[in-house]
Amino acid sequence: MSLDNVVEDIRDEARARAEEIKEAGEERADEIRSEAETEAEALVEEREVSVENQIKREREQALSSAKLEAKQARLGARRDVLQRVRSQVEDELVELEGERREELTRTLLDAASVEFEDEDEVHVYGRADDADLLEEILADYDGYEVAGERDCLGGVVVEGTNSRVRVNNTFDSVLDTTWEDNLKEVSARLFDDQ
Known part of the structure; x- marks a missing residue:
């Protein structure tokens, strides 16, 4: 090669x-x-x-x-x-006017007066526009007198002079309680909730 x-x-x-x-x-x-x-x-x-x-x-x-x-x-x-x-x-x-207002106010006052059976003098406060109505109703209660005004829808605030007890039976307080107790039902009826 x-x-x-x-x-x-x-x-x-x-x-x-x-x-x-x-x-x-x-x-x-x-x-x-x-x-x-x-x-x-x-x-x-x-x-x-x-x-x-x-x-x-x-x-x-x-x-x-x-x-x-x-x-x-x-x-x-x-x-x-x-x-x-x-x-x-x-x-x-x-x-609310007339008999219906008087009836409701009397009912609220009667409910409050249970607390003041031993009192000699009881002061009642109410709506300014209800002053005459309260005077008329209190004529039936011994020792009860209109003592002033409260800013409310109606009804009464009652105080004993000896016991320092105060009962708020205004339309406002009743409405507050009723509203809270029935709010769910009211809502259900208004809004068709099941």
């Missing part, structure tokens, strides 16, 4: 080796590209899921917030209606 043949053989081997390295490099580049594409696809999918979950959470939060606002608005409207009803009842109590 001649030197030229040996050189040619070495060159052929070098070319073959270079071709193998080139093919191996291309294969490795394809693998790297494929892995990168797979990772990129996985990352895109992961981000899409993350964004969808975030959108879902934000939608649920917005919906929850809207429901809460609607509930607060509904409760506010109910509160306003209940306040208007109560104001209307108060107005009707103020406007």
Whole structure:
């Protein structure tokens, strides 16, 4: 074998080796590209899921917030209606006249007078507009006298001079108690709650 043949053989081997390295490099580049594409696809999918979950959470939060606002608005409207009803009842109590006003005032005074059976002198306070009515009613009670005015819808506040007992039997106090005791039922009737 001649030197030229040996050189040619070495060159052929070098070319073959270079071709193998080139093919191996291309294969490795394809693998790297494929892995990168797979990772990129996985990352895109992961981000899409993350964004969808975030959108879902934000939608649920917005919906929850809207429901809460609607509930607060509904409760506010109910509160306003209940306040208007109560104001209307108060107005009707103020406007009560004649026998009905006298009957209710006597009933409240009778209920309070139980506390003052041992008293010689009892002071009665009432609404300024009811002064004449109270004078007329108290004519039937020994030791009872109108002692002044109270800012109220009607009824009486009764005090014993010896016992320091005070009984508040005003229309206001009766309405407060009745309102609290029946607020749930009133609300149910007004708003058709089941």
